[in-house]
Amino acid sequence: MxxxxxxxxxxxxxxxxxxxxxxxxxxxxxxxxxxIGKPGGRIILAALGDxxxxxxxxxxxxxxxxxxxxxxxxxxxxxxxxxxxxxxxxxxxxxxxxxxxxxxxxxxxxxxxxxxxxxxxxxxxxxxxxxxxxxxxxxxxxxxxxxxxxxxxxxxxxxxxxxxxxxxxxxxxxxxxxxxxxxxxxxxxxxxxxxxxxxxNVDTPPKDVVGTGPFRLKQYLSGESVVLEKNPLYWRKDEAGNRLPYLDEIILLNVPDLAAMDVAFEAGKTDSHGISPDKYKRFKDQEQKGNFTIYELGVDLGENHLWFNQNTGTNPQTHQPFVPPHKLAWFTHVEFRKAISHCINREGIIRNVFRGRAEAIYGPISPANTEWYNPDIPKFEYDLDAARRILDSLQFIDRNGDGIREDPQGNPIEFTFITNRENGIRERMGNIIQESFKEAGLNGRMKLVDFNTLVTAIADSFDYEACLLGLTGSDYPLSGLNVYRSSGRTHSWFPNQKTPATEWEAKVDQLIEDFLATPDDAAQKRIWRDIQMQYAENQPMAWLVNSKVYLAVRNKFGNMRPRVVRPRDVWNADEIFIKE
Known part of the structure; x- marks a missing residue:
């Protein structure tokens, strides 16, 4: 052994x-x-939604x-x-x-x-x-x-x-x-x-939420906050013999959107805050007065993307298809999805939304993850002429002169993509994207919904046409198996498949099995490069940009060692303490 x-x-x-x-x-x-810290105190964080x-x-x-x-x-x-x-x-x-x-x-x-x-x-x-x-x-x-x-x-x-x-x-x-x-x-x-x-569920009394972690649930008030308190039975100590965690509480304040997060931190109501790149200068100018430090953590390993609902199933209550058949035919056509990717003005998003503090991406692995990224994947860059040529080849043309293309059956090429209203960054990206759709002759409209409503739509009811969202990312692709496998619950465009819906998804499933079957690191990386190639060639998602990551944290905390991988600030929450 x-x-x-x-x-x-x-x-x-x-x-x-x-x-x-x-x-x-x-x-x-x-x-x-x-x-070595001392016990007591709390850290207050902001959270988008309950x-x-x-x-x-x-x-x-x-x-x-x-x-x-x-x-x-x-x-x-x-x-x-x-x-x-x-x-x-x-x-x-x-x-x-x-x-x-x-x-x-x-x-x-x-x-x-x-x-x-x-x-x-x-x-x-x-x-x-x-x-x-x-x-x-x-x-x-x-x-x-x-x-x-x-x-x-x-x-x-x-x-x-x-x-x-x-x-x-x-x-x-x-x-x-x-x-x-x-x-x-x-x-x-x-x-x-x-x-x-x-x-x-969220109505469970705190005493019945029983875990072994450093904190336990003390209070949950819907629409207001979650309060976690120290678990006095935790199994870690510091070298001086003090029992961890040091902090008495972690408080997560419910805020409606990213703008409210900004205001809460500026007002001193929260202790750690992820700064969107477009707000970097605003907070940098306050760093000394506000007694906080901005950590520049590098390019995010997560990413934002747009996908279409390709679920071929039917609603068990209404017995109607999740996606109207004529739209499903568009969404499942790889050339249509390539045209969509050509409509994404990534450089415009980087310039106007992120103030230059982001990088374009064209596949499921961030270029920042140099160990696993495949630089040879095809890139369907912003090119409206290329998008128009593809749409023309599909016989998606404007037949009545109203500026919107129709398919060969006369159906206007129109769809709605949802995104969460709490995230102003995505809303601004969506505005740029829908403008490009319009220029290409597509009627793609953004709809803002609450985050939990969005999650229900994409994971349970499947009552949506397209979605603009993001994944948190990881330094190791295993964490994404639930996305990459056709049977995965987070295989967003068509989750929980009993058998792969397409040949390319079946290939990816087999490549994943090959990846899992070998302990050899070099072989794992070769396989994962092939998986990225399959994804990039078939464009189940249109990948957008990866932003640079900035985290502002009050200077009163000891053992605060932020990392680009989420959770960026409190991944070592049991070690964090309040300095005198």
Missing amino acids: MRIVLSLVAAFTLLSFSGKAFSEDIDFDIATGIE PKTFNPVTANESSSSDVIQHIYEGLISYHLEKKKIVPVLASSWEHSDDFLTWTFHLRKGALWNDGTPLTADDVIFSLDVIYDDQVINPARSFLEVKGQKFQYRKVDDRTVEIKLPAVYGPFERSIATSLVIIPKHKLEEAWKKGQLTEAL
Whole structure:
């Protein structure tokens, strides 16, 4: 057995929680290399919109994950600074020589925030829930090899064994990304009744939102705020023996839009703020007076894109197709999508929306991710003449002289693309895009909707025609499998496919299986370059721009080490403290 063990420090402590006393031999993780802080205080952040759920298995949008990430944890995690897998609820793990059997040893003495001990039963339960066909969740696609589930069993109360049907190259990263542990003692009954979603919705009492993370839910007021408080049972200490986290609270204030975020930070109501590139000078001029620092983090690994609804299904209530057949024929035609990409004035967006602080992109991986980016993908750059030639070749021409093209059946080429009203940047991009559509003879109109309404449309009801949105991105493409796989829940233009709808998607699915089957880094990168080529050639999305990332943070915080990968400011929330 090849052992992957990180030496941790065990300590004996007396814990007090809700009037109960626990005497536990706890395998504490010692946070090394950080500044020793003092307990107390809070950090206040702004959030666009309310969370949709407190369920870490089913959550698939940032408004929920921004909260959940502080409450729940996995067995292992990827450390943004160390750039390696580190222990979390598993204090050590090992694999067999053939990489098919992995054994995880749980952290001794780890407790749920209600004082219940964490056991192997919780891990088994979490996997049972993720693999339940009735529980739609984004994690499952990361936890399969060649379409087959992992096999798993409880060895003892603190040991879990996972067996793979075949070699899974990024297994550790997959576990770190996707396997969040949820409490069996709180959720099993609801799960058996098919009520898991209801058991962790936003109306769930805070005491019933039970995790192992550094913070726990204290209060949620719809339309106002989410308050997280310190989990006194957390399993980390600093080198001086102080129990983490240092902060007493994290508060997320609900704000209506990005402009309100700007105002809240300027007024001193929030402590950290992502600055849109067009506002850089405005905030830079206030840096000294406002006692904050602007961190310039580089080009974003996420991206903005426009896609069309290519879902061939029908609404189960109305029995009508999600997309009218004549529009579906346009949206599923690759040449139409190439013409759309030629209509995107990326340089105009960079100049007028981002004040030059962004870069054009033409595929699913950011050029900033130099390790994985394929520079040889085709680029359908802004060229209205090229767009017109393609549309002409499709016999999409203006037949009645009204300035709008019609298809051969006489249907005007018109569609609506939705985007979230809270994001003024996307609204300004949308204005530029719809103007270009008009010049090309297309009636593409933008519609602003609330973020959670948008999420429901693209993920549940499929009642929309096109969407302008973004993905957060990652330094490792495994995180995007739920987007790239045809069966993925975030395969935006046609999610949850039973079988690939197109030949190119079937090719990508196979390439993904090849990627997952090899532990060889060079082979993984070659495969991912091929995947990017398939995406760029078929243009399921029109990729727009990647902005540069700026984060303003009050100078009162210690151990604040922002990173370009989200969450940029509080990825190490348990280590952050208020300086004197």
